[in-house]
Amino acid sequence: MSYFVKEIFYSLQGEGFHTGRPAVFCRFTGCNLWSGKDTDRQSAVCKFCDTDFIGTAGPGGGKFATGKELVKRIAALWPSKNDGLSRPFVVCTGGEPLLQMDSELITTLHQENFSVAVETNGTVLPPSGIDWLCVSPKAGADLAVRSGQELKLVFPQAGIDPEQFVSLDFRHFFLQPMAGPDLEKNTRLAVEYILAHPQWRLSLQIHKILQIP
Numbered sequence: 001m002s003y004f005v006k007e008i009f010y011s012l013q014g015e016g017f018h019t020g021r022p023a024v025f026c027r028f029t030g031c032n033l034w035s036g037k038d039t040d041r042q043s044a045v046c047k048f049c050d051t052d053f054i055g056t057a058g059p060g061g062g063k064f065a066t067g068k069e070l071v072k073r074i075a076a077l078w079p080s081k082n083d084g085l086s087r088p089f090v091v092c093t094g095g096e097p098l099l100q101m102d103s104e105l106i107t108t109l110h111q112e113n114f115s116v117a118v119e120t121n122g123t124v125l126p127p128s129g130i131d132w133l134c135v136s137p138k139a140g141a142d143l144a145v146r147s148g149q150e151l152k153l154v155f156p157q158a159g160i161d162p163e164q165f166v167s168l169d170f171r172h173f174f175l176q177p178m179a180g181p182d183l184e185k186n187t188r189l190a191v192e193y194i195l196a197h198p199q200w201r202l203s204l205q206i207h208k209i210l211q212i213p
Helices: 038-043 067-075 103-111 183-196 206-210
Strands: 003-012 022-028 062-064 089-093 115-120 132-135 147-155 169-177 200-202
Touching: 003 067, 003 206, 022 067, 062 067, 067 103, 103 115, 147 183, 169 183, 183 200
Parallel strands: 022 089, 089 115, 115 132, 132 147, 147 169, 169 200
Antiparallel strands: 003 022, 003 062
């Protein structure tokens, strides 16, 4: 199987449970909820996405003929002078990474000792072996993935009530204020909701605050 990747880079995880953790990010091309083109945004299921996942021309991106070839590119970005205590960590994201990820790729990452995290919209069932599954439900999309390590809901979304997810089989529940012109208002609403519903925690996009990749 070939893999189409927009970009691969090394940075800090900027949101959710692993905020602040060094990671190699592998951003797969393509999504099933939006084409990525602004001309299609109003007809998209997810209208608020601000990520560029079109094509393969980003830093480190390309078409990879095998999982081994892709993992070689990912592993090359992890610091060679590892302290031996920190397991290499890769975050597979998109777009929608589960449109392309398979057991071969996950196995090959594990052979290089990587802990594998996936950030998904939850509409595609994952292959086995993922170490950390973060599901971010989107209004208007059927949620197929109903268990994992982390549920991270962009908030607020018309047509979604956070309470509809709290009975699902996740260890951690996060609200992340929707970015854009109403970010300040959305952050206030998220804080108010979490204070009234303490099962939830706040996720902020610190990579945007710090202006890092």
